[in-house]
Amino acid sequence: MFLYKFYMFLFSLKIATCNCHSEVQKSGFHKAKSEYNITQTGRMPTCINESSGLAKAWQENFYWTINDSGGNTELYMIGEQGRVFDTLFVNDSKNIDWEDLAKDEKGNIYVGDFGNNNQNRKDLMIYKFRNGKTEKITFHYANQAHFPAKDKIFDCEAFFWYGGKLYLFSKDWSKKHQTQLYSLPDKEGDYALLPEQSIFLKSPVTSADVSPNGKEFALLSYGKIYIFEISSGKIDFSKPKSCIKVGRNQMEAIAYVNDTDLVTTNEQRKIYRVNRKQ
Numbered sequence: 001m002f003l004y005k006f007y008m009f010l011f012s013l014k015i016a017t018c019n020c021h022s023e024v025q026k027s028g029f030h031k032a033k034s035e036y037n038i039t040q041t042g043r044m045p046t047c048i049n050e051s052s053g054l055a056k057a058w059q060e061n062f063y064w065t066i067n068d069s070g071g072n073t074e075l076y077m078i079g080e081q082g083r084v085f086d087t088l089f090v091n092d093s094k095n096i097d098w099e100d101l102a103k104d105e106k107g108n109i110y111v112g113d114f115g116n117n118n119q120n121r122k123d124l125m126i127y128k129f130r131n132g133k134t135e136k137i138t139f140h141y142a143n144q145a146h147f148p149a150k151d152k153i154f155d156c157e158a159f160f161w162y163g164g165k166l167y168l169f170s171k172d173w174s175k176k177h178q179t180q181l182y183s184l185p186d187k188e189g190d191y192a193l194l195p196e197q198s199i200f201l202k203s204p205v206t207s208a209d210v211s212p213n214g215k216e217f218a219l220l221s222y223g224k225i226y227i228f229e230i231s232s233g234k235i236d237f238s239k240p241k242s243c244i245k246v247g248r249n250q251m252e253a254i255a256y257v258n259d260t261d262l263v264t265t266n267e268q269r270k271i272y273r274v275n276r277k278q
Contacts, residue, residue: 018202018223020243026200029226032242037275042081044269051265052157053101053207054255055109057086063255063263064088069097069115075129080263082271092134093127099157100207100253102166104186106130110166114139114156119149119173126159126166128188135188137166142192153180157252158208158219161186167235168193169219171204179205179219181237199237201226207254209262216241218262220254223247225262225274248272 023029044051050068057064057077062085064075073093077086090111097115111127126137141154152173159168170180180195203221210217219226225246229239250267257263262274
């Protein structure tokens with residue numbers, strides 16, 4: 001574990017020092033750092049030592065977050081300064097490798113237990129949780145033949161809910177840097193997933209969210225945020241908009257504050273606001 005954490009520190013440091021040049025040239029983004037103000041708003045307590053997902057809570061400027069692999073099976077409600085205001089226990093669940101949170105329009109919270117750094121998991125899970133009731137959505141990658149996989153493309157740390165579906169975005173460990181898009185129903189069941197699209201993103205994706213008005217979605221990486229336009233209600237990579245270099249250590253969670261602004265957290269327990277300039 002120590003060697004892995006050390007490797008991830010060096011890896012995230014490398015990513016954080018790069019720019020958006022490759023994504024601009026190969027994927028059609030435009031550089032947008034000057035269009036945003038990035039400020040630290042707070043720091044989470046030590047009980048949240050590896051925040052790996054964010055979803056809006058029922059109160060404005062409050063968010064649910066979770067700990068990464070091996071943490072308690074709990075949701076923590078935090079404000080933007082980092083103070084914990086509430087805790088919810090996700091019953092009938094395990095935290096093998098919790099990586100992201102999502103929320104639907106009915107108030108269901110989805111916990112993505114699908115981290116797969118070693119490419120060998122056969123128990124990938126999404127917990128659907130509300131009012132103390134937990135449903136289980138299981139899945140596997142239909143094109144994965146070996147465990148561990150020979151191609152390091154079967155890891156995932158990012159997803160969101162939109163229009164009755166859950167959209168997953170892979171964390172590519174290969175030299176191709178191709179982020180894959182998957183989707184599955186938001187209902188209990190077991191699903192076989194195949195990639196629907198891919199796009200070159202040099203930084204591996206660690207979290208995702210969709211704007212409240214449904215006009216764009218954001219993918220977070222260790223050093224950048226990628227913004228995509230949503231056209232005709234379709235989630236795909238056809239309309240890349242902005243690449244925002246943030247460079248704030250090992251970024252692991254993102255959520256929209258409103259239709260234009262974002263909040264992010266990193267594994268150093270820091271919280272940041274990313275505000276679009278007027």
